[in-house]
Amino acid sequence: MRKLFPITLFAASMMAGMASAQEAPKTDAAAMEELKAQLRVMQERLQSLEAKANAPVPIPIATAPVAKTQAAPATTQIKWENSPRFTEASATFKMRGRLLVDAVDVNVDRETGPSYKSRQYRARQLFLGAEGQVGSWAYRLEGGAANGSGWAWDDAVIEYRMKSGMLLTVGNQKVGGLENLTSIKTITFMERGPFGDLTDNGFVLAAQATKVGRNWSLRGALQGDSINKADVAAGAYNVNNAKERSGVMARATWAPVMTPTQTVHLGVSARYREIGGETPFTYSAAANTAYRAQNSAGGVLLSTGAVGKGDKTLALEGAWTRKSLSLQGEVAKIRVDRIDTSRSAANGGQDFDIVTGYAMASWFPTGETRPYSAAGQFSRIKVLHPLDKGGRGAYELAARYDFADLGDMKANTATALTNQPGLATAGTYKGLTAGLNWYPCSNVRFMANVTKAKINNRAIGALENDAKVTLLQTRMQIEF
Known part of the structure; x- marks a missing residue:
């Protein structure tokens, strides 16, 4: 070109x-020269x-105008999980809450002394809270009124998930126990029974580390007292010792079988705690209910009194589920380090053991399965045919056996037997509970429990606190 x-x-x-x-015409010579x-x-x-x-032609290089990119406005996503969960970038927020309304009827027949009857309609729990996450940090906060009392917190924690997958949690929380870690919104029966009462693994302030694998979990914690406990300026037996209780606890679980239709769960937990300067530990239990007024004095029928300056607990747990059938049980041995008679002649004495446990079975005739996670916990069931979608909901039939033995607590020689009140109620407990649950949908449940229990206590002179307890309870529950 x-x-x-x-x-x-x-x-x-x-x-x-x-x-x-x-x-113009020219001459030949002139024309030639031209x-x-x-x-x-x-x-x-x-x-x-x-x-x-x-010659090389320079090609100008046009500088394309740099487009000024503006960050797209963040889009908030909303997902319905019984209440809306808001998600924006790496942050989430969700409101949560529950309402549990009970009707309780108690009938106590005593060997000696008057029988006792009671009927109550009560709010077992009325809770509100929130949960959320910002990057690797998360929080969970939930509290409310329980059993007609004032406001108190259950969950109140801050969590941090490390790159290794380990979860660090600080706040009011639980650490051990299969049924204990399974929410009250999800457990098969209305309450955790004497096993839950005596092992006393409720919410306390703790610093906890948790690691969950494909089919196993490990967790350990340093524990204090409940976040709801008021600050005290004086100790129980020594006014200059106002130290709060403290302890350590660990739990390990393994599921050798973990499929969508079958689960085998094994677990073990251990705890040591001491009272510091607080009132000694009391070991008491009710007949598979949170309603404590089982006698005219408003107390329970099985209790040691305030006798423990510390304790060591070892617990074993197991569960097996196959499709709609589920079996579960736990047993614990509590070694009570009893206070000295020099501190209290009424409650002091030799160290002793408490043994308690339960075994339960449940079956869904409508085909549902109890969901299990590698963290060693059961969660809310998924109703296959909800009522609002033309189904009949889910039905669950359940049975439970509870036992507890406090009889190893011995009398001391520092004072008369009649001055040692815990001896009269430190006996044995055996009880059977039948349960029927109906789930119209996954976050609504109607429950009915019937318990027949026998409490055998030792005779202290003419006082005999043996009793037969018949308990009927119903509950309507909704949670989000």
């Missing part, structure tokens, strides 16, 4: 010269044009 351009100009110049030569002069001029023009054509 570069060579074609000068040739074209040359041809155009030749034609222009020839046209100029034809304008023609030669024109040829020289044309040759110089051609050389000049070729030089220019062969």
Whole structure:
């Protein structure tokens, strides 16, 4: 293309010269000289044009305008999980809460002394809270009124998930126990029974580390007292010792079988705690209910009194589920380090053991399965045919056996037997509970429990606190 351009100009110049030569007749010699002069001029023009054509032509590089990109406005996603969960980038927020309304009927027949009857309609729990996450940090906060008392917190924790997957949690929380870690919203029966009462694994302030694998979990914690406990300025037996209770606890679980239709769960937990300067630990239990008024004095029928300056607990747990059938049980041995008689002649004495446990079975005739996670916990069931979608909901039939033995607590010689009140109620407990649950949908449940229990206590003179307890309870529950 570069060579074609000068040739074209040359041809155009030749034609222009020839046209100029034809304008006026000249002599042959003069015409010849003029023609030669024109040829020289044309040759110089051609050389000049070729030089220019062969020279490198700079190509200007256009600088494309840089588009000013603006970050797209963050989009908030809303997902319905019984209440809306808001998600924006790496942050989430969700309101949570529950309402459990109970009706309780208690009938106590005693060997000696008057029988006792009671009927109550009560809010077992009325809780509100929130949970959320910001990057690797998360929080969970929930509290409310329970059993007609004032406001108190259950969950109140801050969590941090490390890159290794370990979860660090600080706040009011639980650590051990299969049924204990399974929420009250999800457990099969209305309450955790004497096993839950005596092992006393409720919410306390703790710093906990948790690691969950494919089918196993490990957790350990340093524990204090409940976040709801008021600050005290004086100790129980020594006014200058106002130290709060403290302890350590660990739990390990393993599921050798963990499929969508079958689960085998094994677990073990251990705890040590001491009272510091607080009132000694009391070991008491009710007949598979949170309603404590089981006698005219408003107390329970099975209790040691305030006798423990510390304790060591070892607990074993197991569960097996296959489709709609589920079996579960736990057993614990509590070694009570009893306070000295020099501190309390009424409650002091030798160390002793408490043994307690339960075994339960449940079955869903409608085909549901109890969901299990590698963290060693059961969660809310998923109703296969909810009532609001034309189904009949889910039905669950359940049975439970509870036992507890406090009889190893011995009398001391520091005072008379009649001055040691815990001896009269530190006996044995055996009870059977039948349960029927109906789930119209996954976050609503209606429950009915019937318990028949026998409490055998030792005779202290003419006092005999043996009792037979018949308990009927119903509950309506909704949670989000």
